[in-house]
Amino acid sequence: MSSKTINIKLKVWRQKDATTKGKFENYELSEISTASSFLEMMDVLNEKLVGEGNEPVAFDHDCREGICGMCSLFVNGHAHGPDTLVTTCQLHMRKFKDDETITIEPWRAGGFPVIKDLMVDRNAFEKIMQAGGFVSVSTGGVPDANAIPIPKKDSDEAMDAASCIGCGACVATCKNSSAMLFVSAKVSQLALLPQGKLEASRRAKNMVAVMDELGFGNCSNTGACEMECPKGISLAHIARLNREFLVATIKE
């Protein structure tokens, strides 16, 4: 774990609350260990700000191991920063050079309004999930887990889709702020499994309807979402969503 220290310049979006206009503030930090995670660097910045009597930068974070999906920074033009298959909390300072200027912005999308500084409101994802991101089964009275065999291939592909952490990097990075990758991950996971198959069309239709209402743009298949997705969710799931949606329409 060879580590050295670097000095960095930060350009950070500051915004008091949802209704106040925001702007970029410049900060400088010295002797940041390259073994630190990006958010630990932000902790150092905040300790410094508090020490100076200023308000720390608000940003979402929780598990700091890349699974809760809470962290959400747009760093130097990339959702979750310039590394692949990581969330911001897994991004490390060794990815940056000495004296580098790092621009940190919140997710920008109509569907994700800023709450404060770098923190955004992702409630739109909740509403989409509530519209159909489930199998309509209640607790109890279900068959034995081995009653329905599921081909390993389907189960594995469902798992690929299910690894979505709902962070919103797909929306943040999409030039159209489209939420298709997020929606497709859930639709695809459940459409692949016999338990979810029964209501697959209905689910696709209901989730897309809510997605369309909430200010997300249209998918134009650029594939940037897949590349920035910390879990590498494939565009193939979007194709499956499209298929389910068309089937839903035909069935009507």
Next chain:
Amino acid sequence: MTKLNSKIPEGLLKDKWSNYKAHQNLVNPSNKRKLDIIVVGTGLAGGAAAASLAELGFKVKNFCYQDSPRRAHSIAAQGGINAAKNYPNDGDTVYRLFYDTIKGGDYRSRESNVYRLAEVSNDIIDQATAQGVPFAREYSGLLDNRSFGGALVSRTFYARGQTGQQLLLGAYSALSRQIGLGNVTMYNRTELMDIVIVDGKARGIVTRNLITGEIESHFAHAVVLGTGGYVNAYFLSTNAMGSNGSASWKAYKKGAFFANPSFVQIHPTAIPQHGEFQSKLTLMSESLRNDGRIWVPKNLEDAKAIREGKKKATDIPEDQRDFYLERRYPAFGNLVPRDVAARAAKERTDAGYGIENNPAGEGVYLDFKYAIERLGKNVIEERYGNLFQMYEKITDDNPYITPMKIFPALHYAMGGTWVDYELQTTIPGLFSIGEANFSDHGANRLGASALMQGLADGYFVLPYTIQNYLAYEIGTPRSNPKEVKEFKEAEESVKSYLNKLMGIKGKTSVDTFHKRLGHVMWNNVGMARTEEGLKEAIAEIQQIKKDFWSDLKITGEINAMNVELEKANRVADFIEIGELMARDALNRNESCGGHFRLEYQTDEGEAMRRDDKFMYVAAWEYKGDDQEPELHKEELKYEGIEVKTRNYKSA
């Protein structure tokens, strides 16, 4: 002297739960609509409970501090979930799962609760599968199992290294469905500030809206805490940054007893600390110990040279490596239980053999060289590829070439709010589920049992037992908290508490206090505890508390989003929890499971339990800020299992 009634049902161990269900009170469907239940927390326990209760017809209000119920820290559990399905035909039974759990917990858990846990374990797997949880499968299309520590059978179901995530998302999807149907009202980014008691019963909570800072009251006929564990008292742990013990602590201060606070689990394989600004420790799955060999150099000079960067692990010849687990525990080797492996690592680093370049030299090697030689790189990659990749992202070291560096880290709280068989606390109408309660894991939790317990409580236990209480509440009308004196008083007291925190206007940040506390906890209330060290800890923690309340600095405003204020509220409670933990550890003059008192060990350095004196649950009652808490003992009786000493040296 004891006020504790654990309400264990009559009958044989295996009949207790059926008997309970057959005779308990239930609420009829039309009355369920008239009853409100508050569930705090949205993890496996809280999320599953909120969804299940709403499905039954109750009106549920669910709270979490994150921006979505899906972020609860259950999501980070990697390995798997146990169940007594016996799909592999290797001889598993409900009794065997019960037995392993009691034994793994070093005979400090309540027998009847654990048996019930084992009984409902199979239902959890069925439920999750029906929800679309993509458990790992064989080519036959049937579910796959893996083995975990502390068991002779393969009973662990898993979804890659993300089992917790998948199970949580299953519960979250059920919860989302109920929110969409209007049966659950969800309050995101909302933190519990106090529990409101009216006429001796829990009747609601006071919360703070984390975006606006607004203080609000919520009424309910019963309150359920599924708020997780408190090991962030150590500052560095594998828990999420926001994980906190405040809900349990506020409940404690309102009269809910706190049980076995000193029982915390230290997981042996986390990535070591790298520096002063480190915020959290990342776990490397227990499964790695199947193929990795743990060692440190035999010579102090070599260890020093490695720490100073003058030598690399690969420079140490074979005969100069000390595979200390294999040396000390020939029968189990690298696969000893978590508490044993963690202590052994500490013993070596304390003796100066640590290899990591951090302040305390805390780190040992987990080496895959031998497994790669034996099985080939491909096999190792297939088994652990994702973990190796995660390790490399964090440390920039390639574990295929150089051994991993690992060290124990705080992971889980076995202790928690005391509950009876119905999961009800000592406050009527206040329930505690999942990691937040104490009941099932005793002094040490086995791998893959946390997910089992959280979901058992949420899906299959609480939705029954809470009705035995609510059946008597159908005559209680919904009340508007604005018109209830107790709610108004609670709101005022929360406001004045927050004002007090904001008003200190000292010089030191919250994190500084938290780190100071963590340091004391790690050194004195960690893997090796002594009477002297614990007394010292209590004194130091009291000093930290004093300094905190006179020198804390919080910037920002009280009536707006204020991250520092949120942290201060949690750390204020951690300081007090830390003191109670030390007190409990001091009281328990024995070693058991994760609680290791240096005074109580065998000649070979193993834990020495003292069943004659300490076969009880230590439940602490709050007596006031300046008073010592009162200890209540729930004696543990084992009828279905013979109490033995754990032995990992020979089979």
Next chain:
Amino acid sequence: MSSFFTSSIGKKFLMSVSGLFLVVFLAVHLTANLFILGGPDAFNQSAHFMGTNPIITLMQPILAFGFLLHIIYSLIIQIKNWKSRPVKYKKVDQSETSTWASRNMIWLGIFVFGFLTVHIINFFYVIKFGEMNMITVNGVEMEDSYKLVAGLFTDFGAISYIYSAVYIISFIALGLHLHHAFWSAFQTLGLSNIAWRKRLSVLGDIYAIIVAAGFTIIPLYFLLF
């Protein structure tokens, strides 16, 4: 069904179906055009066939409709997309995460549309409604389309060179448009997965190159020979 065409996926369905229709049209158009390499008679016969064949005549209004649908929906979709990010990023770097063409489909489309307008005025309008020289090939009297084409690329000196350049650039733009569009259309119709994505992308690229190169050959043929 009514909600289908107002949904995001429904609108894109129309984009992809009309797009694939235009892909087929391009293939037919290119085939007819390449007869020019066979000399004036071959080309004139091909043009005459296209101009008089009843199926082709029938297809003309459908083709026009296809173009309109594709263009109108592209604008509807694009405007919504622009609106869906009210506050822009200060710094965006997508150089490695998506292709330039995929991010600029609207501009490539607008460029091609501009060319299409000029093209219609120069050829389609003149052939349909303008004064054309007549010629007799194999005993059949027909319009001398070859002369019209050759004239545009050669008869106006510098302007012809500029016209040729615009023509070539437009078809490179069309090729880039197709580079993304081909696979994308199948993806939107749900006719793609991990394996087919690669196959369709390769097929799309081959097609895009054939179209761009095929049409580019025509001005080059006149300029060089």
